[in-house]
Amino acid sequence: MFESRYKCVAWLFVSWLMAGSTAAQIATVNHPHGNIKIPCSDCHSTKAWKPLRLDIKFQHEKTGFVLQGQHALVDCKRCHASLKFTGAAKDCKACHSDPHDGTLGKDCERCHTFQAWADISKITLVHQASRFPLVGRHQHVGCAGCHAAGGQSQFVNLPLQCSGCHQQDYEATTAPNHKLAGFSLRCETCHSSAITAWADARFTHVASFPLTLGHGRATCAECHAAGFRGTSSACISCHQKDYQATTNPNHVALGYSTDCRSCHTTQDWRGQAVDHSFFPLVGAHASAGCNACHGNGVFRGTPRDCFSCHQQDFTSVTNPNHVAGKFSHTCTQCHTTNVWKPSTFDHNRTAFALVGAHQAVDCARCHANGMFAGTPKDCFSCHQQDFTSVTNPNHVAGNYSHDCLVCHNSSAWRPATFDHNRTTFPLVGAHQTVDCARCHANGQYTGTPKDCFSCHQTDFQNTTNPNHVAGNYSHDCQSCHSNVAWQPATFDHNRTRFSLAGAHLAVACNQCHVNNQYTGTPMDCYSCHQNDFQLTTNPNHIAADFSRTCTDCHTVNAWKPSTFDHNTTRFPLLGAHVATACGQCHVNNRFAGTPTDCYSCHQSDFQRPTNPNHVTLNFxxxxxxxHTLNAWLPATFDHDGQYFRIYSGKHRGKWQTCATCHVNAANYKVFECIFCHEHDKTKMDDKHRNRPDYQYNSQACYNCHPRV
Structure with missing residues (x-):
């Protein structure tokens, strides 16, 4: 790659020499690399045109296409085949052929990187955002595994369902045969992209028939021999042969239900679990063989009551003899399911609970001859001999009640615990220590009287202080005596119609009850106090004809002093009357008919005054x-309020005596004004000339002039 680069640079350098150009000439030369404006020395050296300089000064990033990753290592001719650098395309497709035939667009960088064209790290991320995220095993499958159908790459319009890729797996599977069984094409029902291999299927059986215990160990073919569709979920469909082959018990002969679940479980066919809940097997029943109750292999209609199975046990028992004793056929009254013997009869569940000494008594003592039904429950039926043999007291002679519980209890027949307090005559006080025979003579207990006199008649008749017979005392002894002791007596006089109060409490009985006469004694005071009444002289009660209701003046505390309350009469004593001696009003001890008006007592006071003279003036x-009750003098005649103001106003202090105005001592109705108010008649006549009612006299003056 570097050799090619050097050749390119050398060629540029030779061209430059041939042109004999300088830097100024570059712009005019027909450059082999195109219209680029870079010095040749940036890539070539004077030492040799080739190879290119090791320290090439040309910066490719200035062209707008940064060399990154593999692009930095690629020979220039791989992209610039004609060595013409200007006008080179910058899109990936210009250098890289599109295996996707444009189906995935022109943005190669979505999936490819500068580091390596085959780097699929970004492809996985892009795939996760698509309609088919790569999970599980799919993440490790090469693209061609899914996108090379028919030898051509295909990336669009591919199926999303499993069968699109796994159709061949589906059709090739024979155990079980998916196509023959009509299995669903939804492979994810059994297969998962998370498992390591297609063959490691994990089918979840339908919820209507979960594979539990023994079913989970069975192969599919054991149940689905004829296919998978329409397979029955009933046990008998698979276990019919087991049902028919069973002889102990014979299911067919006994007409057993074909619902195998009644007895069998999925854990083990032979480990049957019969639901015996209709008759729970508890106690000894749990270990009994089926044929012990289901004889001859008969299961239907088996009775559930105890007697049906235990009839022989019932009839063979002699202690006690159940048949003779007419025992109930309800065996559970005495027996339990744990064991037939010993029995556990609970007598307390009967109408006669066993308590006290009855708990230790042998059954035969009460149930003679093995007779249990109809046994009487009353005490006398068993204890009649005890009743008749008792002599202290003799129950028969005493006509005792046959209700033994009155005296005896279930703890022990003796000693008896008769509670007299439960009778109509409770024993209290001294009666508790009295011997029975004292009241129940000759052993007679029934009809014994309950009144005191019946037993205490001798005491009543022998008493002389007071003599009860002579005094005709009541036979109700409780009036004076108590059950604590006969003597001393505690007669409560307050319970009679005459309560003792005050001085009566200390009076001897014979003072009122003369000659021991108690009945008919009068209750009024006079009957006892007649002598006191007659002997009294101050005042003399007889002469004064006093009332015989002594309580008007006397009290029960003491006869003297008397406490007569005059205020309860028609003349209450008020003012000076309170200190007045009785004889001043009640002359000669006359009390009855004494007048209540003032004049009757004060007549001499009325006649004695001369200023004014009450008699002469006809007061x-x-x-x-x-006058007032407080004192006779001074008098308090209200002259100002009733007639004329002389104690107030202008006339106050203007007069000396009544005679100043009342000039006629014989008649106080006559008065004179003119004597003090001297007037000339002629002048007065002239002054009152126009007064038609004018008269020259004092009465006329009084009628007109203000009373001031």
Missing amino acids: AHDCTMC
Whole structure:
């Protein structure tokens, strides 16, 4: 390559010598390399025209075509065959023949590089952006493997499906024969571009029939001998020969279902797994042979109750004898599936649970002669002999109840634990220590009276302080006595109609209940206090005809002093009346009918005054008009409010006595104004000339002039 370059340069140099030119002549010479304007010395030397200079000064990049990669090593004539450098084409196709026949365009750089024409690193990237990305094994296949159909390169309009390239593989495959089986041309169903070889297919069986366990180990031909399409998924279609050949049990004779999955699994045909869920095999049933229940190979209609299989066991049992005892055929009441013997009968599941001493009693004690059905559940049926043989107390003579539980319990027959508190007469207080015979004489328990008097009649009759019989006391002993002790008695008088309060609490009973008479004792005060009433002289109750309701003045705390409340009468004591002695109003101890008006007591006070003279002036007897309850004097007659202002206004201090105005001592209705207010009649007549109602007298003056 360098030799050619030197020849080119030498030729240029010779041409230059022949022309005898200088640098100025270059522009006029017909240059062999075309119309280029570079000195020959850039490539040739004076030493020799050839070879070219080692340090060629010519820079190809100035031409607009940079020499990179393999282009930098290529001989000039490879691109410039005529040694004419000007006008050389710059596109790849000018130097490189297009194997693609223009189908991939003119941009060779999409796939090829300057480093090497056959560098396909970019081709792979370009392919990834196409409709057919290269994955798996496809990345290592040469282009001709897919793009050399019929010996010619083809890059457009190629099929994308696998069969486009693998049709021959599809048709040549015999195990299984794809074409005969009518397999799909979608090769990716079984084959993958990621696997190392076409033959390493990985077919995924349809979800409707997954290949599990034993099926996964079978070859395709074992099930698909007649092809793949329309293959039945029923077990019997493959296992019919197994079904017919089985004799233990004989599937055909017994009419077994052809749904093999009822007993068999895909793990192992002979390792059958019968679904016995309709009758779970638990306990000893799990290890029993099939023919133990399915005699003569009969499986259909086999009964599920225990008795059908265990009837012989039932009838042969003698302890206890199930037949004689009329035992139930429900074997599970006593037996379990774990083992037939020993039985586990739970008596507590019956109507008679075994508790206490009953748990240790032998069955025959209650179930005589092996009789279990209809056994009575009441105590007396088993304990009748115990009942009749008891003498302390004698149950028969005492007519005791046959309900043994009243006294006995299931823990032990003796000792008895009779709870008297469960009867209608609970034992409390001293009754708890009394011997039974004290109340239940002659062993008589039924009909025993519950009232106190029936047992305590002697106590009642012998009591003399007080004498209960003479006092006609009630037979209800609880009125005075308690069940803690008969004595001392604790009679609560407050439970009667006459509660004891105050001084009555300390009074001896016989003071009220004379001669031990308790019934019919009067409850009014006077009946007991009549003597006090009659002997009282201050005031004399009889003379004053006092009420016999003693509580008007006396209390239960003490007879004296009395506490008569005058305010409860029609005349409450107020003011000076509170300190007035009773005799001042109640003369001669007369209390009943005492008048309540003031004048009756204050008549002498009314008649005594002379200023003013109440009698002469005919004053009203209503003393309260001038006097108050606080004091008789001074009087508080309201002259200003009722008649004429003399204690206030202009007349205050203008008068000395009532007579100043009331000139007629015999009649206070008469008064004079003219005596103080002296006027000349002639002048007054003239002054009142135009007053039609004018009169010259004090009454007329009072009627017209202001009362100030």
